[in-house]
Amino acid sequence: MAERKIKVSGDLTSDDKFKQEMEKIRDKGYIKSHRFGNTGIGKTLEDELGVEENSIQASDIGDVELKANRIGSNSKITLFTKSPNKRGVNNKVLRKKYGYKTDESRELNADIQVLHTSVNGGGFNTLNGKPFMKLTSKEDRIYLEHAKDGILEEVCWDKEQLKKAFQKKYPANKMYHVQAESKMEDGKEFFRYTEAYSLENFSADKMIDELISGELEMDIRLGVYASGKKKGKAHDNGTAIRVSPNKLDDCFDIKKQLL
Numbered sequence: 001m002a003e004r005k006i007k008v009s010g011d012l013t014s015d016d017k018f019k020q021e022m023e024k025i026r027d028k029g030y031i032k033s034h035r036f037g038n039t040g041i042g043k044t045l046e047d048e049l050g051v052e053e054n055s056i057q058a059s060d061i062g063d064v065e066l067k068a069n070r071i072g073s074n075s076k077i078t079l080f081t082k083s084p085n086k087r088g089v090n091n092k093v094l095r096k097k098y099g100y101k102t103d104e105s106r107e108l109n110a111d112i113q114v115l116h117t118s119v120n121g122g123g124f125n126t127l128n129g130k131p132f133m134k135l136t137s138k139e140d141r142i143y144l145e146h147a148k149d150g151i152l153e154e155v156c157w158d159k160e161q162l163k164k165a166f167q168k169k170y171p172a173n174k175m176y177h178v179q180a181e182s183k184m185e186d187g188k189e190f191f192r193y194t195e196a197y198s199l200e201n202f203s204a205d206k207m208i209d210e211l212i213s214g215e216l217e218m219d220i221r222l223g224v225y226a227s228g229k230k231k232g233k234a235h236d237n238g239t240a241i242r243v244s245p246n247k248l249d250d251c252f253d254i255k256k257q258l259l
Helices: 015-026 040-049 089-098 103-108 159-169 204-213 245-251
Strands: 065-070 077-081 115-119 133-138 141-146 150-158 174-185 188-200 217-224 234-236 240-243 254-257
Touching: 015 040, 015 188, 040 065, 040 174, 040 188, 077 159, 077 245, 089 115, 089 150, 089 217, 089 234, 103 217, 115 133, 133 204, 141 159, 141 204, 150 159, 159 204, 188 245, 204 245, 240 245
Parallel strands: 065 174
Antiparallel strands: 077 240, 115 217, 133 141, 141 150, 174 188, 188 254, 217 234, 217 240
């Protein structure tokens, strides 16, 4: 497992220090994306800050999580990922029983079903115009519930395990949220990081409450690799707890603008 290293000198978890580093990045103007696609904005920012990328489920900078998004984008921000309690149910139960095929997935592999759906505890979402799935809280667990089949006993998350995963990702209950202007030139994307905020006091209990109330969503992302060596093979991009950028501030009690 890779280890995270901080190259930038000083304590980046200090608002003053982070502000200083972000001012330097802002003053560079537009920076060519270091990676193609949606994740380029975060990858480019981490590189500019000197944070080495890795896949561990821990905070980005010391005890503080770092998130970035394009100004004006409606793309949701992933807070963290946590698979259901029982290993393999995403593919064995969800993909097999509730998955579907799209024109794109048929071209990549006609034998594989996909399932992309966002659920919360606020009510059933829809699939093809019909009620489909939602989250249901029962005692110490959160279950996935199907509109016809009812609660899926195999697909659940212990609340305590969700809290532990949250606390591992947000040990300081703090996040730096950075926003950037984006432009395209000759098919390449460029970012200008113009806004930065320090967000504090987002507890694990509040995360559970907002997931059940519908303020947060859980995304199930079962697809097919579209390129590379694994093209045409099934993938599970993780069950992600996500939030719309316009609702992110509601998760935290304190917001301080740094840029």
